[in-house]
Amino acid sequence: MSKKMSFIDKAQILVASGKGGAGSVSFRREAMVPRGGPDGGDGGAGASVFFEVDHNLNTLLNFKFKKKFLAPNGIPGRGQKMTGADGEDLIIKVPKGTLIFNTETEKLVVDMAEVSRFKLCQGGRGGKGNTFFKTSVNQAPTHAQPGEDGEEIQLNLELKLLADVGLVGFPNCGKSTLVSCYSAARPKIANYPFTTLTPNLGVVKVDELKNFVMADIPGIIPGAHQGEGLGFEFLSHIERTSVFLHVLDGDPHNQRDPIDDYQKIRFELEEYSKGDRNKFGSLTDRKEIICVNKSDLLSDSQRNELRQRFLDLGQKEICFVSAATRESLDTLKNKIIAEVYS
Numbered sequence: 001m002s003k004k005m006s007f008i009d010k011a012q013i014l015v016a017s018g019k020g021g022a023g024s025v026s027f028r029r030e031a032m033v034p035r036g037g038p039d040g041g042d043g044g045a046g047a048s049v050f051f052e053v054d055h056n057l058n059t060l061l062n063f064k065f066k067k068k069f070l071a072p073n074g075i076p077g078r079g080q081k082m083t084g085a086d087g088e089d090l091i092i093k094v095p096k097g098t099l100i101f102n103t104e105t106e107k108l109v110v111d112m113a114e115v116s117r118f119k120l121c122q123g124g125r126g127g128k129g130n131t132f133f134k135t136s137v138n139q140a141p142t143h144a145q146p147g148e149d150g151e152e153i154q155l156n157l158e159l160k161l162l163a164d165v166g167l168v169g170f171p172n173c174g175k176s177t178l179v180s181c182y183s184a185a186r187p188k189i190a191n192y193p194f195t196t197l198t199p200n201l202g203v204v205k206v207d208e209l210k211n212f213v214m215a216d217i218p219g220i221i222p223g224a225h226q227g228e229g230l231g232f233e234f235l236s237h238i239e240r241t242s243v244f245l246h247v248l249d250g251d252p253h254n255q256r257d258p259i260d261d262y263q264k265i266r267f268e269l270e271e272y273s274k275g276d277r278n279k280f281g282s283l284t285d286r287k288e289i290i291c292v293n294k295s296d297l298l299s300d301s302q303r304n305e306l307r308q309r310f311l312d313l314g315q316k317e318i319c320f321v322s323a324a325t326r327e328s329l330d331t332l333k334n335k336i337i338a339e340v341y342s
């Protein structure tokens, strides 16, 4: 397995192009013309289905809820040689780099990193009306063509997600709880260390157009660089993230000190960055946000003391939050947004 393993966002959808409209069987009716000729018009073409890259998207979240994409049918032809309208093509927007596979054959249909627009299903042709079939020997054809069927295909979409924000901290400090507060992800949460064994990913919505990806990796403990705990394996998941959110455990009863914890995690990140392990620059020069979680368990004086000690260390402001009571979660989210988009 590659070291640079990233997260995969997946979705399965059904797309279908529209059926062509049927040709019409119709004859002219005019007061002075005893036997009117054929005047059935052609059916309109069914709509095609296109995929198009939208640079504002970075996840497949839109496909979690809507799974069927059916392009409209062409409108049938009518008398007086009226051609039916074509169906309007369906354009499905996807993030750049989305891989589109045929579910049945498992073959790659298109890589949306290579093209920005791709026609996936051709709409059915409209049927010819009976006017078309008029010949010298058949002046009054009574048949027209039906519209051609559209195509239907089940697809698997895959997108490699790169996390924008990586959560680092000791086991049990509430990383997974925070991810579940900010996103639709539902990682396992429990009151013991190493609940999270593999990374979780949360997609955090900023507004209608923007969202970013948060990665919750297993807790880090002192000695991780020597293989303690779950070791460093999972740090490779956040090598490419530009922002780290340090989550410190504010619980005053757990015999640990948040500032000490912070320094220990920093030390491990530094150790990780030594040698040739990290190809994306040192993990200690990422933009950093520091929060003390479980602040619901801290008194005002305990908070003030911690804040002051942090400032004395020359560190920036820390943010006191509680995933349990949701205290200051919005403030923290805004800080994260500011760093992710700066």
Ligand SMILES: Nc1nc2c(ncn2[C@@H]2O[C@H](COP(=O)(O)OP(=O)(O)OP(=O)(O)O)[C@@H](O)[C@H]2O)c(=O)[nH]1
Residues within 6 Å of the ligand: 169, 170, 171, 172, 173, 174, 175, 176, 177, 178, 188, 189, 190, 191, 192, 193, 194, 195, 196, 197, 217, 218, 219, 220, 293, 294, 295, 296, 297, 321, 322, 323, 324, 325
């Ligand atoms: N009092 C309090 N408890 C919290 C808060 N946030 C999380 N917890 C509890 O802390 C425990 C650990 O939470 P998790 O989210 O599983 O912690 P984690 O950091 O993901 O832990 P690992 O996966 O083991 O690294 C759970 O029992 C949570 O309910 C909080 O703000 N206040």
Ligand SMILES: [Mg+2]
Residues within 6 Å of the ligand: 175, 176, 177, 187, 188, 189, 195, 196, 216
């Ligand atoms: Mg966890």
